[in-house]
Amino acid sequence: MLIAVFEDDLASSLQPLTLTRPSFMIRCGAQLLYEKIMSELEGKFVFCARGEVVEAARERLSGLGEVVSTDDLRALASGEDLLLVNGRWLFDKSLLRIGDECVALKDGELVYAYLRGDDAEKIAERCRSLPEFLDALRAELGEFRVDEARILRYPWDLIEYNREEILNDLKRLKRFKAWREPASIPGAYLVGENDFLISSTAKIYPCTVLDSSDGPVIIDDEAVVMPHSYLRGPCYVGRETWIVGGKVSASSIGHVCRVGGEVEETIIQGFSNKYHAGFLGHSYVGEWVNLGALTTVSDLKNDYSSVKVPIGGKLVDSGRVKVGAFIGDHVKTSIGLLLSTGSVIGVMCNLVTSGEPYPKYVPSFTWYVKGQVRDWIGVESMIEAAERMMARRGIRMSEAEKRLYRRLYEETREERREFAERVLRS
Template structure:
């Protein structure tokens, strides 16, 4: 069964979440879509945005590149499922995909090609009329035309939920994390799944090999399980209130409070209070301060005392401001969305529902959205552009602290993101001192 996962133009509206990462590698409920694809098939290709194709080839070999495989692709090689990379990595979506693939293996392929829609967007095409060669010829730039054609295919009665805007990721994460953690526990009991074996230390508290839990840790699993993955460390005098996922080699500092739908990816360092949030790999929030109902990308550092607000003083629902305008979220609790490589100084306060771009530095109170590649200090009357060369040097120093080699593709990504986000800085006009 050949699956092709594609990025569509809507991925660009998920910025800053998807500026530095493939949409299929965004974490939600402790999983990424790429994790599910590895469970479903050994033959997965990906059509990604041009600036991320090198990252795809090097970091995600399970997502084979149509470009790198072009010479070996037979022109008539068929595709079983054409899948949107924004399909949320939820256990229910995995079950739907598994049912579809089982039907195809049993010869139940729908004729003619069929489409699954989520709102006005194509979530998947079953038995598409395009071969791998056709998709290679089309590429990302031809994706919009293909999807317009797909909307005319025969609709089938199946549900695949997608992530449309950044705040939706937080809501879907909270809705699915308990179900996803239950799936992790089930997979850990199946030798063929490749998932690490989990040992239940107490009711609902599961740990993998090499994980350590300090003294006087209180685990409350009444609302969902707690999973501590391989090599993770939980410091003493810590509150854990599930559902929670603590990724491999993560470290929870002493006297922390981690609670109510938190997903921490590998090699994160966390302290203080964290609630209902996603933290991507290599991000640090090791000091006291509150993080709630938020998304943090990779290689972020929150200075001591940094806090964000996730509730308006009026107790009303939060409206988000995006590049295309305002969006009603219907969410009462919603914190911040922060892109990769951004940093906060000590005692930074981030107001409710703010979007912070990639590679920015914040000082004082963050009362408005922050463009990418900006020094933001409105409290002191300062807002200035950050050149990409500064971020390349910062990246090298960050990587060396974690024994990560800076590669050419990492440096190029910084320059590509600077180019792609110029419109954010242009909107500031005279307010941005260039």
């Protein structure tokens, strides 16, 4: 069976997280979205990504499956039975009905579709793009509803579902390898009766508290939890990540991060630093972000009203009382920076505090220093700074990633100009 994980037009509603990656490469729980699918299904995988990110995604997914543009249907016309899986679906194998050809929908959105190889080939041959292919499937195959499916529509959905996804990923991770007995951790205090999954290569120092009262605590390979750290589940600490003190609760911290201070109900994609004091709550942080000491995110309005978040040029009501910030890749903040409730920060921004909360939306590649926009900083200087940070973790920025950032820089040029004019007027 051919398994095609695809992203659709609504991937843009998950920006800034999807500016630099396909929607199925976002983290929720302990795993990236595509990892959940690959850990449950066997077959040949194809990943269908937007053209602007396909080249960078192809490098990252090398060896896992073919990566093609959503405008290229040749990989789907292989003659094999085809299972199409929406990359924004928090995968649940129990909802699959494989056998009869079908299209599964949630609130009108395609969750997955299954069709036999000869039909897949015939339909693909007469369609020019994946959206056209999906529309043809809905017109020709039987549809049914899967109301239990959880489809990501906005960035705050990731925070909403993260607790449950840590529990779901726990079951998958238990199958992959043996984990260390918690009783073999001298000097650490273990509280609660839920699971502790601790890698045999993780180092847990004395005077740490691991609390599973509200959910499992998962600490992956070569992670380090330093003294005076409090981890409250459900919580995931990724490979080679350091928790350097403070409180981390109900959060997923990706691989190779450095995290301290107070972190609550937050996801960090990976390779990012929040080493010092400061609060980060109900937020999502991309890769290669450095949050300066005392950077603080507001996740609750003083009047306890629903938080509105800038999405696609409009303020969208999240319907939630607690929403923090959504921060794109390669963002840097100065010491003492204050981010407003429901903030969105684009990729490669450099923010230096003015002593007041920042605007709710800052376009990608903006250098905003003490209330002024520095628009003479070019993309090549930003890429060089990003390369220096990545080199500290032994990672090189690929040429495909550089081309992606240069393209994004040009695409967001007008947006930055309008932002700078608004700042001047204010």
